[in-house]
Amino acid sequence: MQLTGAQALIKSLEMEQVDVVFGLPGGAILPVYDPLLDSSIRHILVRHEQGAGHAAEGYAQVTGRPGVAMVTSGPGATNIVTPLLDAMMDSIPLVVVTGQVPSTAIGTDAFQECAITGVTMGITKHNWLVTEAADIPRVVAEAFYVASTGRPGPVLVDVPKDVANATMEWYWPSVGDLDLPGYHPPAAGDPALVRRAAELVLGAKRPVIYAGGGILKARAADALRTLAERAGIPVVTTLMARGAFPDSHPLCLGMPGMHGNYTAVTAMQRADLLLALGSRFDDRVTGKISAFAPDAKILHVDIDPAELGKVRRADVAIAGDCKVVIEELLSALAELGLGDQGQVAAASPAAGRPDVEPWRAQLRRWQEQYPLTYQQTDDGPLKPQFVIETLRDMTPDDTVVASGVGQHQMWASQYWRFDHPYTWVNSGGAGTMGFAVPAAIGAKVGRPEKMVWAVDGDGCFQMTAQELVTATAERIPVKIAILNNAYLGMVRQWQELFYEERYSEVYLSPDLPDYVKWAEAMGCVGLRVESAAEVAPAIDKANAVDDRPVVIDFRTDAFEKVYPMVPAGASNDDIIVGPTEGEGGR
């Protein structure tokens, strides 16, 4: 069967079971948009290419399948560079197809030409410039394989216009036909190392599981829960792992890091064993690395061998898929006498295990002594934390929450109760402001049966709000809660605490733009909330809308800050619990 390169590309996407593509056409990608008209694939026309990328990320985060975006050459391609970085930092499987000027024009500074494979070399897992129409099915298959296996990540396929127009004889490759001689992600861990890991677990008095986003990527939430329960080990879930272990579980300590709670942060500092599972010792988690968890032995499991020893040398480092390695670890623990109900076989190595109960009792005392706190008064300013707690309590517990980056993100992570995996969609490593709206749209497309709320900041909202036009046009009923404090709040917080309250370029204004009118102009329902009493009724109204997006402009207290806080570069021991302490007590 003779097909054009463009037809082969669309057919290849169909073969990869792609059901939705987020994109925006232009000159160089025109040939590919023509056969799209005849395809079963749903195309969602975004208003800016960045929106296509983040929507594809949101889709990927909730479904576990690669998100797909398609844009044209030049500025179309560079507009999607930020989502590629975002997906690279957070290991999100993403396949981006870009149009390119005709092969014969490459290198001539042609109209809308950009050497996008060069630009994105360092922020994709891999990229391809297709030179022959006959290569298209193989390259698409390789792209999906690379994006979704091993440590997931973004890939980019650049297709020159003449290649899309050329004809080829259709075929579909099997895995064996892929031309990837240098790509072999690990799966299982080395059995000898797993045995040593099990011995470490049974020797620890103060163990903590440091669960990262790799748990979710490996679909290992159930395995993690089994391990934690069987061995009685408390769990911290990083920003990327919220939902990987239920917040309501008695062993859950919540989020560690710069704005983590006291118990999660201090548990890691005092631990004698950290089980780092799919986590990467990010600076926002460790604080000053030389002062991080000084007495802890490290068991590090990651599917990316380059993460092992990158930041902190591990005592036992295992390259492998988190789910597979946790299951291997459970078997090794069983061989050492730890039964599947946590019971211990007499005279087994597990019988000599130190009692971890005093450690867990200590953690419970810290939890009682240092809870997250804020004060909402009836007639005082509206507190952002109150909005999030009310929203949490008024929505189904499997609601998907997307967020942007900044104070609202930290409050959402702190005050939401994540009891299900794949319900938290956010930008962690890259810290991409403007992520929430398009990511929420992608999440709703991926999980139409679930309620999807974006918790956004006013600064973030202004960066990508135009995608609500997309949401209205495509009938994607997402809900947006803007915590509008009229500031670039996190920057303001740092200027207040560390720059002597010299506020430089952080004021945005609460009513410029008018968020309600803007929402209405984009076809959404727009609501405004100015006091604590109005919060619940507005959320009720929003929850009742199911045929269009809703935006609620919550006018929140501009002076509220995110606590606890470990100042950048400080030791996690120097955690500031609240505003009456440390720099915050000024």
Added chain:
Amino acid sequence: MTGPILGAAGPRHHILSVLVENKAGVLARVASLFSRRGYNIFSLAVAPTDDERFSRITIVVDVESAPLEQIVQQLDKLVNVVRISELAPEQAMERELLLATVGAGGEQRVQVAALVQMFAGTVLDVASDQVTVAVTAAPDTLDDVEDLLAPFGIVELQRTGRVALPKLGSRRRLHAVADEAG
């Protein structure tokens, strides 16, 4: 003539022999990785192998900029990198090529010719007051050649990056640090 690397290429340098796919842009991917991760390259040589699908990049890396293990693991993440072997300097046969034009007429020309001959080098080009020579040797030997040529007056000098293979006796100890399994 094939002793351990000394001088400028001291023990903080390691040689990585990197088998890569012979595809457009692969060298750029390797160079870009070193640049963005802040690893220093001391020298780099790239050439096709006997199998046209692959090329071999020989990289002398500065392991003070980052631990060798980390450099290797990051390199191995490049999809086009097929296999990485570390050649410990004392277990490797290394060669570089040196081309030099020196000021040498009359009597001196004979002296230069005799000198390069001692290093199995050749005279490539001769003019009335200058001569261009080529010497292939281990890097530290070429350092000596440079020193010996200097008194004649070096007009231009060019050295290639290093290529290396494991010594035959130590082949079993060749350390495949990342390959198909990794």
